Amino acid sequence: MIEQGNVKQDDLISGIMRSKASMTGIASNREPEDSHPSFLPTEEINEYHISKTGAKITTDSSISVLNQYCDKLPKDKYYTPRPKFQFTHYGDGYECTVTLPSSAMFQLLVGQKARNMQKAKQLVCLDACKRLHQLGALDDHLSPSVEEPPPEISSKSSISTPGAGLGTTKRKELHGTTKVLSMSGSWGSDRSVTKLQGYKLNFVCDQVGQKYSAFVLLIDASIAKEAATLDIDLYLHDKMVKASVSPCGPLELDAWQMEQTKLFQALLFNSLFGKLFIGSKASKTPREFILKKDDVFLWNKENMYLLLPVDSTLDSHKSVCINWSVIDVVATAVGFMRSIYSDGKCNLTDKLNYEKNGEDLIHLANKSCKGNDLKNMVVLAIHTGKIYTIVVVSDLCANSKFDGTTDKKEAKFRTFAEYFEKKYSIFLCHPLQPLLVLKPTHNPHNLLSSKNRDEDNVVENKNRANSLVHMPPELLIPLDLPIDVLRVFYLFPSLMHRLESLMLASQLRSEIAYRDSDISSFVILEAMTTLRCCEDFSMERLELLGDSVLKYAVSAHLFMTFLNKHEGQLSSRRQETICNATLYRLGIERRIQGYIRDAAFDPRRWLAPGQLSRRPCPCECPVNSEVVTEDIHRIDDKSIIIGKACDKGHRWICSKTISDCVEALIGAYYVEGGLKAAFAVLKWFQIETEIEEELIMEALSSASVRNYLPKVDVVELLEAKLGYTFQMKGLLIEALTHSSQQESGATYCYQRLEFLGDAVLDILITRHLFLSHKDTDEGELTDLRSASVNNENFAQVAVKHNLHQFLQHSSGFLQDQITEYVNSLESSSMDRASLLSSGPCRGPKVLGDIVESIAGAILIDSKLDLDLVWRVFKPLLSPIVTPENLELPRFRELNEWSDKNGYFIGIKCENRGDSTMAILNLQLKDLLLVRQGCGKNKVDAKAHAASLLLRDLEEKGLIIPRNASRVEQLEKNSGTVKHCNNVLDVMDTQNVAPPRQKEVAVLSTTTPGSVLDKPLVVKVKLSKGGPRISLYESCKKLQWPMPTFEFVKVEPSVCSSSCGSSQKVAPQGFAFASTITLHIPNGDVISLTGDGRADKKSSQDSAALLMLYELQRQRRFQVQEV
Structure with a gap:
């Protein structure tokens, strides 16, 4: 008697019954003389010898070796593979026939005759071992072979990067950045007529009255169609601008026009986003105007194009007319600046030429204007090289008391005139004329995503009114630059970054060279973009799809190519082919690391041709060239900043990112061109996946020899249930046959078809989810796939459609488990409490396996028609999980x-x-x-x-x-309360102020059950983030709820530094103070407010540090500053 449902007792009884059957078989086949010892050898001892290694098998050891080989074949708890022997008696001896499991390299072998059954068995085992070695199933040491990687993978070992962690996030590697070839050109120094390709840039704002001038992009090469016809939304703080690109044909510039356009571009981009002067007192180098001499050093041949304004009054749809009047005005300003700085110093005295008549005239650097004509005029400051817009004429003059409201906030000068004299060595000629109130230009912003309308933009716009400056008119050169022209310059960094990215994607597409017109550069760009870029798209969704496509392509190829390999060998080869380390090597071989975009676009570091960087990042990398040709990597180095490039384009990339990009590119080509395109990019990566028609026919013919075990009406019933009629019935029979059926004479099982069907259902379900939920983010899409593609889900599908009733097996234990699982699903209508108390009941893996094997069988029978397989399986799998009914583990x-x-x-x-x-x-x-x-x-x-x-x-x-x-x-x-789960955000090295004595508010008090036996020692770093981390780790150790923070804005005057003194005024005009609340289980609720700080994270640190010292005062913690 055994206890019903006791799995342990069931396994024990099953094992006893198998042992009994095995002993009975051995005893019944034993010869009478085998029970007596044989003292003299009666026959010659045969052996099989490997000269290379010295390994050998004798007749005495052959049975053991064959058993070891069978033991390594695929098995489960319902079936153990082993050889079966049959004996034929002849007059002069016995002949033994061995039958190996279906997953072996061969199934049947007849041995030599021997005088008794034992000897015949040994001889057939020796012959079987010989054949297994010849077929490669036994290695040269006569042990079961370990599956070797595919030839196309092992051939890459010579180019593999040394070191551990290939294809993982732990390994960080230094790589270069691929240049956009379409952006290069050598025409900058031409002294003859230059012919360039023109692309018109139009801008339309969604706010009435906000006009943006059209521009033309001039470039040496023709650019890809997607870039040449780009339409893009640019998200400003309070409005949106639609930018569009359209080809307008070639344009020619003579030498003089080329020089004028280069001066126009260099002056405006440097005065807005770069710098017009190099050298300073701090660097002990003389200050120099960069455009006063040869400017060749400003123009890089790898980044050559012009952005010129278009005269809309003369513009037509077929051609564009460059606004030469605006260009000439700016170029003239350059000439005036050159004359001022001709001797290296700012010399205004000899350059001023004013109109003497009219007392209401305002004397600018090179002209005089009426005060009423100055409003909204764009001007260039000769001493800073920055552009401003005139707001109003003030009541102050240069001799007025200096209030620090110039372009530099200095408060140590008595008057404005003194400030300019001592700061810039400029002696004003008209100190009594009124100062002008100017609005400075601002930094460019990332306008590519609506997500970038962040608080920084809000702060900058709020404070722009507070950043107005006073300037003497004689230091300003009027540019006569229309506001609608100036506005466009703030759009260029984002627009050109997107254009360059599309050109780079098109460049990669050309390298892959598969029917470029069928593959969109936008999708390739998506496959090159990581989440770190903070775009509205990333490679994650395509990577998920590409993973399934790769798995299917490799699985189908292996299944068709290696008909004699069992499921374990196929799985080993597949894993070796699709693992991240292999994909990494293949990606490196194709140099895709240079195309990956792995950092958020920083428009402040973007450079137009002819522009000097205001934020240089000098290269300190351990390489001598822009191309990284050697292996430079770090393992688990947390100090490395991922994605940020130096001025030479070197950046650190996670090794796994390269593997992910390979999968994303496969997914991109599958989305755009189907399996043919995906197979093309796989071939480009040197992954062999093509399947010849002959291989499909061979797979079908091998299934035609399957024994027809079930009754005809049973097969027809299952076909009716599936809604599909098999052309090759043997495939369906194989798909339903468990390996334990070999005990009843079957020479096949479903394991190979399950291997294939697993990949088939994976790609079909992933494709369905990808196309059905286009707005679902990558994380939820992964959850949807995990909920749909798993053995438990497939097991429920098998029971729901009664597929388990068609399973062919010979295991009573398996039948009991299936029955138990079916009963548990049928009783799922019981109350929820009963289900929870009974614990999870998972289906036997066999049930999910037959669903996968049937999918594999239909795929082979339909000659790899995936759409047909989906038409059959979509009703079976329905309802397929959606974001609305997704249940997480x-x-x-x-x-x-x-x-x-x-x-x-x-x-x-x-x-x-x-x-x-x-x-x-x-x-x-x-x-x-x-x-x-x-x-x-x-x-x-x-x-x-x-x-x-x-x-x-x-x-x-x-x-x-x-x-x-x-x-x-x-x-x-x-409605969830916000808490401090962001304690591990980016930290800096600023010190945190020591806590001042604060009044602690105890909101509620209960029994002091949370008093510790002894204070917890807490080590605190005073660098930014240190107090939060220490408090977080302490709460986790004690299993206290995390503290919560609430922010309030306070006057900046209450900000204090680490020494308790007043800090500099916060740049946004206010400070943040955090109130922290900590609930101690079975104890107090402590609430207190920290000091004011310029940013929220620092205010959290202040409050967290106060909380730590309050807990020390209560003798719960012992704080140690480190």
Whole structure:
């Protein structure tokens, strides 16, 4: 008698029965003389010898070697592969026939005759071992062979990068950046007529009255169609501008025009975003105007193009007319600046030529104007090289008291005249004329994503009114530059960055060289872009799809190419081919690392041709050229900044990013051109996936010899259920046959078809989710695939459609497990509490396997028609999970809820026989929840316990039940209290001020049950982020709820530095103070407010440090500053 449902006892009885059957077979086949010792050899001892290694097999060891080989074949707990022997008796002896499992290299072999059955068995085993070695199943040491990587992969070993961690996030590598070839040109120094390709740039603002001048882009080469016809939305703080690009044909510039346009571009881009002067007193180099002599050093041949304004009054649809009047005015200003700085110093005295008549004239640097004509005039300051817009004429003059409101905020001068004299060695000629109030230009912003309308833009726009400066008119050169022309310059960094990125994507497309017209540069750009770029798109979705496409392509190729290899060998080869380390090597071979975009676009570091960088990043990398040809990597070095490039284009990239980009490119080509395009890019990466028609026919012919075991009506019934009629019935039979059926004479099983079907369902479901949920982010898309492509889901599909009734097997234990699982699903209508208490019941893997094997069988029978397979399986898999009904794994759901709300989960797992017990405890503010769960492994046990805890949280109203509507869940989630889960954000090295004595507010007091036996030693770094990290780690160690922070704006005067003195005024005109609240379980609720700080993170540090010292005062902590 055994206990019903006791898995351990079932396994024990099954093992006893198998042992009994094996001993009975051995005893019945034993010869009478075999039971007596043989003292003299009666026959010659045969052996098989390997001269290369010296290994040998004799007749005595042959049976053992053959058993070892079979033991390495695929198996499960329902079937153990082993050889079967049949004996034929002749008058002069015995002949033995061995039958190997279906996954072996061959199945049947007849041995030599021998005088007895034992000898005949040894001889056939020796012959079997010989043949296995000849077929490669045994190595030269006569041991079962380890599957070698495919030839196309092993051939890459010579170019593999040395070192550990290939294809992982731990390994950071230094790589260069691929140049955009279309941007290069050598025409900058031409003294003859230059012919350039023109592309008109139009801008339309969504605000009425906001006009933007059209421009023309002149470049040496023709650019890709997507870039040449680009339409893009540029997101400014309070408006949006639609930019469009259109070809306008070639334009010719003579030498004089070329010189004028270069001066126009160099002056404006440098005065707005770069610098017109080099050298300073601090660097002990003379100050020099960069355009006063040869400017060749400003123009890089690898980045050559012109951006020129268009005269809209003369413009037509077919051609563009450059606005030469604006260009000439700017070029003239350059000439005037050259004359001022001709001797290296600013010399205004001899250059001023004013109109003497008219007392209301304002004397500028090179002309005089009426005061009423100055408003909104664009001017250039001769001493700073910066551009301003005149706002109004002030009541002050140069002799007025200096208030620091110039372009440099200095407060140590008495008058404005003194400031310019001592700061710039400029002696004003008209100190009594009124100063002009100017609005300075601002830094360019990243306008490519609506996500970039951040607080920084808000702060800068709020403070622009406070940044007005006073300037003497005689230091200003009027540019007569229309405002609609000036506005466009702030759009150029973002627009040109996107154009350059599209050109780079088109360049990569040309290298791959597969029907360029069919593949969009936008999709390739998406495949090159990581999440770090903070764009509205990234490679993540394409990477997920490409992973499935790669898996399918490699699986189908291996299945067709190696008909004699079993599932284990095929899986090993597939894993070796598609692993990240292999993809990394293949990507490096094709140099795709140079194309990857792995950092957010910083428009302040963007450079136009002819511009000097205001924010240089000198190269300090350990390489001598722009191209990185050697292996430079770091493992687990947290000091490395990923993605940020130096001025030579060197940047650190995670090794895994290169692997991900390979998969994303495969996904991109599959989206744009289907499997043919995907196979083309796989071939470019030197991954062999093409399948010849002959291989398909050979696979079909091998299935035609399958024994027809089930009745005809059974097969027809299953075909009717599937809605598909097999041309080759043997494929369906193979798909339904478990390996244990070999005990009944079957010479095949479903394992190879399961290997193929696994990849088939993966690509079909992933493709469906990818196309059906285009607005779903990559994280949720991954969750959808995980919920759809798993053995448990497929097992439920098998039971739902009664596919398990067609399974061919010979295992009573397997039948019992299937019956138990089916009964558990049928009883799923019981109340939820009963289901939770019973723990998770997972289906036998066999049930999911037959769903996959049937998919593989249909694929082969239909000659690799994936669309047909999907038409068959979509009804079977329905309803397919959607974002609305997606259910996360229970432990993950609990973990995410805890992280979001600032709680910690305690986990303890214990093995209890064949099962695992998991104990989870969740400390809330005033309550400790403890639940335990059981399962076959840790995952199941934690899932069971998590389900019970989630039920407790639902009953307390802390989370919305799973059966609640989507709207209710979103409303609940949006109301979650913000906590300090961002303590590990980017830190800097500024010190945190020591805490001042603060009044502590105790909101509620309960029993002091949380008093520690001894104070917890807490080490605190005073650098930015240190107090938050220390408090966070202490709460986690004690399982206290995370503290929460609330921000208030305070006057900047209350900001204090590390020494307690007043800090410099916060740049935004106000400071932040944080109020921290900490709930101590079964204790106090402590709330206190820190000092004012210029940024929110620093204010959190101040409050966190005060909390640490308050806990020390209460003798809970012992704080040690380090």
